[in-house]
Amino acid sequence: MKLRILVVDDEPEIIELVEFNLKQAGYAVTTAADGAEALKKARTQTPDLIVLDVMLPEMDGFEICKALRLDAATAKVPIIMLTAKAAEIDRVLGLELGADDYLTKPFSPRELLLRVKKILARFQTEEKPKEQLRFGDLLIDLPRHIVTWKNKPIEMTATEFKLLTILAQRAGRVQSRDQLLRDVWEYDSLIDTRTVDTHMRRLREKIGAASKHLDTVRGVGYRFVE
Amino acid sequence: MKLRILVVDDEPEIIELVEFNLKQAGYAVTTAADGAEALKKARTQTPDLIVLDVMLPEMDGFEICKALRLDAATAKVPIIMLTAKAAEIDRVLGLELGADDYLTKPFSPRELLLRVKKILARFQTEEKPKEQLRFGDLLIDLPRHIVTWKNKPIEMTATEFKLLTILAQRAGRVQSRDQLLRDVWEYDSLIDTRTVDTHMRRLREKIGAASKHLDTVRGVGYRFVE
DNA sequence: CAACCATGTGACGATTCGGTGACGAAATGA
DNA sequence: TCATTTCGTCACCGAATCGTCACATGGTTG
Numbered sequence: 001m002k003l004r005i006l007v008v009d010d011e012p013e014i015i016e017l018v019e020f021n022l023k024q025a026g027y028a029v030t031t032a033a034d035g036a037e038a039l040k041k042a043r044t045q046t047p048d049l050i051v052l053d054v055m056l057p058e059m060d061g062f063e064i065c066k067a068l069r070l071d072a073a074t075a076k077v078p079i080i081m082l083t084a085k086a087a088e089i090d091r092v093l094g095l096e097l098g099a100d101d102y103l104t105k106p107f108s109p110r111e112l113l114l115r116v117k118k119i120l121a122r123f124q125t126e127e128k129p130k131e132q133l134r135f136g137d138l139l140i141d142l143p144r145h146i147v148t149w150k151n152k153p154i155e156m157t158a159t160e161f162k163l164l165t166i167l168a169q170r171a172g173r174v175q176s177r178d179q180l181l182r183d184v185w186e187y188d189s190l191i192d193t194r195t196v197d198t199h200m201r202r203l204r205e206k207i208g209a210a211s212k213h214l215d216t217v218r219g220v221g222y223r224f225v226e
Numbered sequence: 227m228k229l230r231i232l233v234v235d236d237e238p239e240i241i242e243l244v245e246f247n248l249k250q251a252g253y254a255v256t257t258a259a260d261g262a263e264a265l266k267k268a269r270t271q272t273p274d275l276i277v278l279d280v281m282l283p284e285m286d287g288f289e290i291c292k293a294l295r296l297d298a299a300t301a302k303v304p305i306i307m308l309t310a311k312a313a314e315i316d317r318v319l320g321l322e323l324g325a326d327d328y329l330t331k332p333f334s335p336r337e338l339l340l341r342v343k344k345i346l347a348r349f350q351t352e353e354k355p356k357e358q359l360r361f362g363d364l365l366i367d368l369p370r371h372i373v374t375w376k377n378k379p380i381e382m383t384a385t386e387f388k389l390l391t392i393l394a395q396r397a398g399r400v401q402s403r404d405q406l407l408r409d410v411w412e413y414d415s416l417i418d419t420r421t422v423d424t425h426m427r428r429l430r431e432k433i434g435a436a437s438k439h440l441d442t443v444r445g446v447g448y449r450f451v452e
Numbered sequence: 453c454a455a456c457c458a459t460g461t462g463a464c465g466a467t468t469c470g471g472t473g474a475c476g477a478a479a480t481g482a
Numbered sequence: 483t484c485a486t487t488t489c490g491t492c493a494c495c496g497a498a499t500c501g502t503c504a505c506a507t508g509g510t511t512g
Contacts, residue, residue: 108326110304111348157488173369195490197470202488204471217371218469218498219384383499420459421501427460444458444509 002028003120006047008038008064009082010056018051021109022116035059039067042074049120051112052099054083065099078119082107133168135226138210140168149210159184160203163196167214167224176221196222228254229346232273234264234290235308236282244277247335248342261285265293268300275346277338278325280309291325304349306341308333359394361452364436366394375436385410386429389422393440393450402447422448 005027009015015031022029030045032038035058042050050068054061061081068074078100101115133140137150145161147154156164162184167175175183177193185191200222204211215223231253235241241257248255256271258264261284268276276294280287287307294300304326311330326349327341359366363376371387373380382390388410393401401409403419411417426448430437441449 106327111326114349159489174371192491194470194492198472198490201471201473216470217384220371223371385500418502420503423459424461424501427462430460442459 002026003049004028004030004045004047005049005051005116006030006032006038006041006045007051008032008035008056008061009051009053010034011053014053014082017109018112021113025113025116027116035064035067038064039071039074042068042077043071046073047077048123049116050077050079051116052079052081054081078123080112080115080119129169133165135168135171135213135224138207138213140165147207149207154207154210156203156206159199160206163199164203164207167222171224171226174217174221174223179221228252229275230254230256230271230273231275231277231342232256232258232264232267232271233277234258234261234282234287235277235279236260237279240279240308243335244338247339251339251342253342261290261293264290265300268294268303272300273303274349275342276303276305277342278305278307280307304345306338306345356395359391361394361397361439361450364433364439366391373433375433380433380436382429382432385425386432389425390429390433390450393448397450397452400443400446400449405447 005022007015007018007022007029008031009018010033015033019029019031030041030047032041034056038050038052041047052061052064056064059067061083065079065081068077068079081099081102082105083102084105100119103112103115129142131142133142139148139151141147142165147156147161147164163180166180166183177196180196181191181193200214200216204214207214213224213226215225217223231248233241233244233248233255234257235244236259241259245255245257256267256273258267260282264276264278267273278287278290282290285293287309291305291307294303294305307325307328309328309330326345329338329341357368359368365374365377367373368391373382373387373390389406392406392409403422406422407417407419426440426442430440433440439450439452441451443449
């Protein structure tokens with residue numbers, strides 16, 4: 001499925017340039033020449049990204065941006081602003097507006113593409129955290145704070161649960177002891193890194209057969225294997 | 227590591243001026259006087275940025291630009307075009323060429339430096355370090371801390387993994403033993419440089435056929451060849 | 453060819469690393 | 483309050499890994 005991009009600008013040449021390049025790169029592009037059209041298309045087509053010029057007749061880019069954010073249907077769509085003045089950058093990225101990136105004119109098509117890719121990559125991978133993690137017979141239920149093995153509950157402490165969860169959420173990726181200390185214990189560890197080992201041991205003990213998922217990578221850290 | 231800039235122009239005065247200023251600013255500069263030379267150097271030296279004059283004998287800047295884009299090895303290098311005519315700007319930044327910025331002659335050295343910095347900053351920050359390195363049948367997965375050859379995992383120790391990774395990330399460039407000690411062992415090595423040899427040997431042993439990628443450069447160090 | 457130097461190789465002792473059980477402190481809960 | 487659970491640290495052990503050495507090998511130089 002192609003990613004959809006809405007381009008908002010009133011200058012036909014810019015529109016043409018941007019549209020051509022984005023289409024070339026495999027995106028589905030729709031365009032709008034003014035604020036009213038932009039808002040309407042944003043709501044009806046739910047694009048994955050909006051490229052928005054600041055300088056527009058009637059409703060300017062700032063206003064459109066604000067309006068987009070206020071509408072629940074479009075509030076979360078990433079926006080890249082096009083601006084002629086470097087001085088406007090602060091306002092563009094400011095809190096009230098919340099654009100996700102900006103480009104100052106003149107910009108090269110390649111530059112635009114880089115930004116588009118970067119922003120889309122960021123938003124695309126930002127999947128909402130799953131409520132349940134399942135690996136074979138092992139089930140981790142985050143909201144319920146329950147772990148089961150073959151449907152049989154496994155008792156464990158809060159720290160152990162968090163440790164297991166963090167590892168499972170990054171299944172496959174090796175986590176160093178320092179990393180784990182930061183993420184599980186949160187405050188910058190005044191804690192001995194060996195503490196992680198002890199908790200891993202207790203965790204392994206409790207989850208029994210499921211401990212086959214918990215891998216030690218000597219000299220590096222621990223890893224959850226699927 | 228200094229950023230490398232290739233300057234392409236046929237007028238010696240311009241070359242000299244640009245080269246002096248860029249070097250002053252801490253860049254590594256190489257120059258080319260015509261299209262053929264430019265293409266060759268662009269491919270062999272993999273500069274981080276190319277400053278390209280439009281007006282050149284034989285092959286003009288537009289053609290060179292196009293040729294650079296068509297070659298995978300140079301397609302992603304940002305280009306700043308130098309042009310005498312403001313009227314050419316559209317073409318320079320336009321669809322078919324895709325230069326990343328332009329300067330109209332005459333330009334001041336400060337102006338050039340500003341552009342160079344701007345462009346380099348943009349493209350430099352976009353590059354995220356790769357999570358996977360693939361060379362033929364050899365795959366190095368950094369976050370997973372796994373190396374495979376023809377999809378078959380290769381066991382190795384943490385040090386060996388780091389050594390291989392560092393070499394692979396700098397594929398093609400020879401690394402001295404001292405360099406490797408610094409980067410792999412991190413602290414300023416109280417360690418014998420011959421230790422590197424031993425680890426290279428163990429590494430080669432373990433990765434078997436893939437060791438064809440590991441080159442010894444007599445008298446200098448080791449190199450990862452693609 | 454001979455001497456020399458850089459690198460490959462195998463072996464070995466030293467060190468590091470992770471698993472483990474134990475213990476007291478801290479937190480929890482009745 | 484007291485009993486119980488959970489936590490962080492420690493000491494110890496076996497095993498994996500490391501750094502170094504001595505020697506072999508092979509390329510280079512005169």
